[in-house]
Amino acid sequence: xxxxxxxxxxxxxxxxxxxxxxxxxxxxxxxxxxxxxxxxxxxxxxxxxxxxxxxxxxxxxxxxxxxxxxxxxxxxxxxxxxxxxxxxxxxxxxxxxxxxxxxxxxxxxxxxxxxxxxxxxxxxxxxxxxxxxxxxxxxxxxxxxxxxxxxxxxxxxxxxxxxxxxxxxxxxxxxxxxxxxxxxxxxxxxxxxxxxxxxxxxxxxxxxxxxxxxxxxxxxxxxxxxxxxxxxxxxxx
Numbered sequence: 352x353x354x355x356x357x358x359x360x361x362x363x364x365x366x367x368x369x370x371x372x373x374x375x376x377x378x379x380x381x382x383x384x385x386x387x388x389x390x391x392x393x394x395x396x397x398x399x400x401x402x403x404x405x406x407x408x409x410x411x412x413x414x415x416x417x418x419x420x421x422x423x424x425x426x427x428x429x430x431x432x433x434x435x436x437x438x439x440x441x442x443x444x445x446x447x448x449x450x451x452x453x454x455x456x457x458x459x460x461x462x463x464x465x466x467x468x469x470x471x472x473x474x475x476x477x478x479x480x481x482x483x484x485x486x487x488x489x490x491x492x493x494x495x496x497x498x499x500x501x502x503x504x505x506x507x508x509x510x511x512x513x514x515x516x517x518x519x520x521x522x523x524x525x526x527x528x529x530x531x532x533x534x535x536x537x538x539x540x541x542x543x544x545x546x547x548x549x550x551x552x553x554x555x556x557x558x559x560x561x562x563x564x565x566x567x568x569x570x571x572x573x574x575x576x577x578x579x580x581x582x583x584x585x586x587x588x
Contacts, residue, residue, distance in 0.1 A: 366468060449566055
């Protein structure tokens with residue numbers, strides 16, 4: 352299904368085109384188009400709708416879930432001094448999950464038709480259209496599906512009372528991640544910390560795509576040796 356010398360038509364739905372790029376997909380997807388309005392993905396309005404997510408949907412949907420999980424641990428007998436470290440641990444574990452998913456799954460190399468198509472839907476679209484404000488945070492339906500294996504994984508290694516608080520902390524870490532990610536793309540930071548974090552992330556998009564996989568911090572890039580060493584370019588917002 353890979354077509355030799357195939358050219359993507361940006362005026363047509365993209366998802367089922369990109370697979371035809373074959374080995375040239377990797378180069379194509381890392382040549383960003385910087386516009387706030389993204390391309391159309393599907394002919395179907397229903398499937399197109401499922402790819403679009405406003406940033407505030409993440410805290411509105413998932414913060415209550417996080418709070419509910421934490422309250423469940425309280426109802427199962429844990430005290431506040433016992434729960435706070437579990438929440439902090441959940442957030443910390445999320446930062447490692449964030450780094451691992453970004454580095455090893457979101458940046459997996461593909462060249463087959465279906466491999467390219469899946470990668471574009473998962474993360475390639477974000478690199479091709481990094482300022483697309485409706486495809487920047489993770490769609491709630493996809494997050495809901497992923498909650499089940501993560502919940503069961505936590506449950507496997509913890510007790511009945513610990514599981515909800517630890518999972519709730521991880522969920523809180525996820526919310527912080529997605530909001531931070533949106534902020535880095537579309538806000539204009541005035542403080543040194545957030546300015547540096549924005550430059551750090553834009554470097555990953557516009558200069559060194561195989562470095563700088565952390566979003567909320569550079570901790571795991573430092574630990575695993577994937578810290579970018581050059582300055583990010585200045586971009587007009």
